[in-house]
Amino acid sequence: MSSIRGLLVTKYTDFNNLEINEIPRVNLGPKQVRIRVKAAGVSFSTKLVVEGKYQRKPPLPFTPGTECAGEIIEVGKDVSRFKPGDRIFAALDWGAYAEEAISEEVNTYHLTDSLNFSQAVNFNSYATAMAALTWPRLLNVQKGETLLVHGAAGAVGLAALELGKILKTKVIGTVGSSEKQAEALKHGADHIIIHRDEDFRAKVLEFTNGNGANAILDPVGGHTFDQSLRCLAFEGRICPIGFTSGEANKIPSNIVLVKNISVVGLNFGTYYGWSPQDIRFESESLVRDIMERFCSFADLGLINPAVCAEFPLSSFQDAMSLVESRGSIGRVALVMNN
Secondary structure (H helix, E strand, C coil), rough: CCEEEEEECCCCCHHCCCCEEEEEEECCCCCCEEEEEEEEEECCHHHHHHHHCCCCCCCCEEEEEEEEEEEEEECCCCCCCCCCCCCCEEEECCCCECCCCEHHHHHHHCCCCCCCCCCCCCCHHHHHHHHHHHCCCCCCCCCCEEECCCCCCCCHHHHHHHHHHHHEEEEEEEEEEEEHHHHHHHHCCEEECCCCCHHHHHHHHHHCCCCEEEEEEEECCCCHHHHHHHHHHHHHHEEECCCCCCCCCCHHHHHHHCCEEEECCCCHEEEECCCCCCCCCCCCHHHHHHHHHHHHHHCCCCCCCEEEEEEEEEHHHHHHHHHHCCCCEEEEEECCCC
16 A cells, blocks of 8 residues: 555644545654554644644644654564564654654554454553652652642643642542533542532542642642732642643742742643654653553553544544543543554
8 A cells, every 4th residue: 555544734723624635655764663543632732733833843844743653564674672463652853644653663662452443542541640749759649648630631730630639639620610520530530520510629628627728730820820820839849731721830939939839830842752852762761651650550440541532534523623622531632544
C-alpha cells in the first residue's frame, strides 16, 4: 500500500476545515517504528496546533495528533525494543490522526492487555499527573497530605484522583457540574466541590480544619490559581500544568513569601522532545518508568482510564466539538477502522 487515509494540514486553518486525504507512506528511519493506529487521543491543544496558535508548529503539510495506540507493523533496522505485532502506545511529534503513524522508538511503549486501545490514549494524562504528584522537584505528595485537583473530571484530573488515592492522600477535587461530580467521586475523590455553586477556597479550608491543601494540581489558571494560593497550607506546593481559563497568572510574591509556598511548573511534553530543549534521550528511563507503572497499575485494577466517547476518523469534527464543549469526562478518542 503506497498511501494511507488520514487528516492533512496543508495550511493553518480551523480544525473543522480539515478533510480526510490519501497520504503517501514514508520510509522508516533506523530508530523508528510504523504503527497501525487503532485509537488516537483528541485534545484542545491539537486544535490550536492546526490553527497555528500553539507554541509548537509542525512543518507543513502534516497530519495532526500526538497520542496514539495500536500495533507495530514495521520496525527500523536499529530498533531493539519492538517487533511487528506488538501492542503499543506512543507519543508522536505529529501524525496520529491517520490509519498509520510513525513513532520514534524512544517515545514508544509496550501496552498491557488489561487496557484497550482507547483507554491507552490516556497515557499522557496519567504520565502528567504521576510526574506532577511524585517527582521530588514537583508536588512530591506524601502519605496523609491533602491534595487538591482542579478540573477533576478531565483526563488529567481523573488520573490525579486515582493516583492520589494510590499515594494514600486525602483528595479534594473541583468540577463544573453535578454529572462531573458523580464521575470524580467514582474515581476516588474524598470530596468534590462544584465550583459554580460553591466557593472552593472556603470549602477546602473547611475540609482541612483551616489548614489548607498541602499540594494543588492546577490546569485552569486565572482566578482559580489566585484562590488556590489562598487555600494552600504553610509550605504548600502548587503545580500549574495549563491555562484552560485562557489566563496565565502573575504570581503574587508576597503570598508565596509569607506562606513559604512553592510554585512548580510542568510541561510533560518536554520529556517527549516537544520543546526547544530536546531532552527525550536523557529522560528516557524516567519516562519509561512512568509508562510501565501506568500499565502495572491497570493490571492491578488500581486505575480505570476513562473514555468519554469514541468516534470514527470520519467524525473527527464531532470528536473535537465534544472536547471544545467542555462536556467530556475523561478522554475522547478517534478510532480507526483498519
